[in-house]
Amino acid sequence: MSTSQDKLATLLTERYGKSQQIPENIIATPQVEAMLSHKSVRAFLPDPLPEGALETMVAAAQSASSSSNLHQWSVVAITDRVLKQKISDTIARTVPTNHIPYLEEAPVLLLWIADLSRGAKITREKGEEPLVFDYLDSFLMASVDATLAAQNAALAAESMGLGIVFMGMIRNASREVAEIVNLPQHSFATFGMVVGKPDSSRTSSIRPRPEQAVVLHYNRYDQERYRNHIENYEKVFLDFRQAQSMKPKIWKDSVYQSATSLEYMGGREYLRETVQDRGFKLK
Numbered sequence: 001m002s003t004s005q006d007k008l009a010t011l012l013t014e015r016y017g018k019s020q021q022i023p024e025n026i027i028a029t030p031q032v033e034a035m036l037s038h039k040s041v042r043a044f045l046p047d048p049l050p051e052g053a054l055e056t057m058v059a060a061a062q063s064a065s066s067s068s069n070l071h072q073w074s075v076v077a078i079t080d081r082v083l084k085q086k087i088s089d090t091i092a093r094t095v096p097t098n099h100i101p102y103l104e105e106a107p108v109l110l111l112w113i114a115d116l117s118r119g120a121k122i123t124r125e126k127g128e129e130p131l132v133f134d135y136l137d138s139f140l141m142a143s144v145d146a147t148l149a150a151q152n153a154a155l156a157a158e159s160m161g162l163g164i165v166f167m168g169m170i171r172n173a174s175r176e177v178a179e180i181v182n183l184p185q186h187s188f189a190t191f192g193m194v195v196g197k198p199d200s201s202r203t204s205s206i207r208p209r210p211e212q213a214v215v216l217h218y219n220r221y222d223q224e225r226y227r228n229h230i231e232n233y234e235k236v237f238l239d240f241r242q243a244q245s246m247k248p249k250i251w252k253d254s255v256y257q258s259a260t261s262l263e264y265m266g267g268r269e270y271l272r273e274t275v276q277d278r279g280f281k282l283k
């Protein structure tokens with residue numbers, strides 16, 4: 001095997017674990033290898049981002065596809081430590097742990113904004129009301145655009161040796177976060193992303209995913225397709241947790257808990273009202 005094939009084989013074993021079926025026909029490209037190498041980072045060095053890193057991430061983000069080329073997203077880079085701490089303290093009040101060490105450590109928090117506010121202004125300056133923005137689809141479109149942009153930025157960051165972790169948790173305190181960073185009406189912080197130099201002495205490993213048959217359907221959706229493949233994933237899931245010194249747990253219980261515990265929502269159960277107050281009518 002060539003070095004590149006060796007690397008691909010290692011990455012695939014880490015991604016799917018030894019107890020699961022690993023696809024044998026994966027085509028190795030530098031981009032695929034980079035994506036297979038992804039792992040969330042929750043331990044950072046105090047160093048600032050390298051010069052140009054943020055602008056590089058934003059160029060990558062802007063290179064993502066954008067619904068109708070409308071660019072209905074923005075990103076707010078929180079580089080001010082005091083402001084970041086204020087956001088961290090605000091979110092920490094919504095979770096049992098009281099503080100969020102990785103957010104405190106990392107030099108930058110990016111807030112990815114579903115942003116119809118520019119479109120609303122441009123439309124009103126023409127003397128019309130942006131009535132299409134009242135519909136759920138407009139909110140979804142802007143949220144999808146923000147998400148695609150963010151994922152491109154994440155890949156760019158990782159390619160520069162930086163680490164990232166997405167933070168859906170910022171939605172626990174959506175209203176407060178919007179106030180802290182002055183978000184205009186018709187904009188909403190979909191999620192955050194913490195970025196910094198990973199502290200490699202404290203980072204975890206690549207987190208395995210279920211076999212492809214769990215997520216991949218050919219031509220028609222097969223509702224039962226996942227069943228025969230979950231047991232293998234449970235083995236891999238448990239092995240990973242053991243290797244990372246995490247409490248033993250089965251994956252299905254994570255699914256079950258996330259589906260039944262309102263505590264898990266941490267305030268997001270009131271999101272519809274917040275989103276509507278931010279100007280999205282969600283018709």
Ligand SMILES: Cc1cc2nc3c(=O)[nH]c(=O)nc-3n(C[C@H](O)[C@H](O)[C@H](O)COP(=O)(O)O)c2cc1C
Pocket residue numbers: 038039040041042165166167168169170191206207
């Ligand atoms: C939209 C989104 C929101 C997330 N929010 C959080 C979060 O608030 N806190 C956190 O620690 N991880 C968060 N994550 C990271 C996931 O937990 C992580 O991606 C998942 O466990 C898989 O691990 P990996 O990214 O290392 O492969 C989020 C991921 C996504 C995609």
